[in-house]
Amino acid sequence: MTTTTTAPPPHKLTSKGQATRARILEQAAELIYTKGVHATNNEQLRRAAGVSGSQLNHYFPTKESLVLAVIGWQAERVLTLHRSERFTRFDSFDAFRAWADFYVSYERAYQEGCTLGSLASEIIKTDLDVHDELASSFDQWRSVFRDGIERMQRLGRLSAEADPTQLANLLLAAFQGGMLLSQVARDITPLKDALQTAIDHVQTFATSPDTDGRGA
Amino acid sequence: MTTTTTAPPPHKLTSKGQATRARILEQAAELIYTKGVHATNNEQLRRAAGVSGSQLNHYFPTKESLVLAVIGWQAERVLTLHRSERFTRFDSFDAFRAWADFYVSYERAYQEGCTLGSLASEIIKTDLDVHDELASSFDQWRSVFRDGIERMQRLGRLSAEADPTQLANLLLAAFQGGMLLSQVARDITPLKDALQTAIDHVQTFATSPDTDGRGA
DNA sequence: TCGCCTCTGGGCTGTCAAGCCCAATTTGAG
């Protein structure tokens, strides 16, 4: 993320202006998450954020600028969560299991999908110029997993034979694909299965055989 | 798929009519695959299929009916491929590797994504009533993998401990997620990694240890 | 041959959304 959230619009913003902009952004993210990009229009946005039409245009002159900001905002949220202490930066199998459990028990997973992935899928074929922002966000997301796996290798918890990038791609793909499948099936099982088995696979590279963990 | 492709419109269709309808459907599928649903309009469709506007309305009265037909058409294609002799109904690890190789060397994977998955992501949040058709298609897709894994178990190639449904969900999720990641990154690596490691995991349940296959 | 199906090539309407403009008022920081 090239810090779109904090990217300065060409105006000076007072704290109040920043607050309004943030409120619009937050509501836009929520609306877009639940209804999709092209089903979200200015009028809904105005009502949700409690601002007049002019303000929308003031802070986000075009829809593309708004969508870009939303992508940055969602990416920041997801990356902040993944980098939080909650998952100890993915330095243990428990952390991965906790991560999977978190999303499996997240009801909106099979209602709305991934906050970033759904957005990406919906607009990647349109002419909105959002590709770089998306690519950068997913790169960083992948890095969180890869760094965790590399740390586990340095800590001697994971075999040096494991390919951190490959495993990171598996985890991320299982997550994104599982989210989509669960959304379509309206059932959390596909996501649960995909995450569990993906982590099982990482665990086949465990150095200490004490915790098999397979099938959690 | 509840045979949308062959579902009779309320008119009687001569062979010529069927041919025209099929031509429209094919072009619609192609256009929608490359440009997305809501970026494909009647005019492009008319030109691509070489028909007049009235014909569009004749065979597909609403856009929803067209999209439904396209979903059915794409589902049929994907299921037919997966059930073809090419992959011997997934009764061996080689078959899974061949399947992965097929999509990894499919250039459009990281350009347009999955023919079904992209479509699903784009429209699942809209008010188009296409959910059942999608859910059914993905169910059948999952079944192809699950049946293959169960067959491998009966053939003694795979441990009875393996959970066929879980593994099928992993494979399908890795595929869908990998497609999305590769599309965003404009690089086939994420899909390749996800499929390879997912199949690696299936192979950890192999009964004969001769072919390790890990990392292919 | 008759009649339904196929097909053309428009045109028309309603709807909806994005972007833009304005005049006037309130607020807040320096």
Place this chain on the structure above:
DNA sequence: CTCAAATTGGGCTTGACAGCCCAGAGGCGA
């Protein structure tokens, strides 16, 4: 206090698209 920023609440234009209708011209099968 003063000025710029923030805000209101409209209205307006433009464009796009879906759905629909029509009059007329083939074409193929029963």
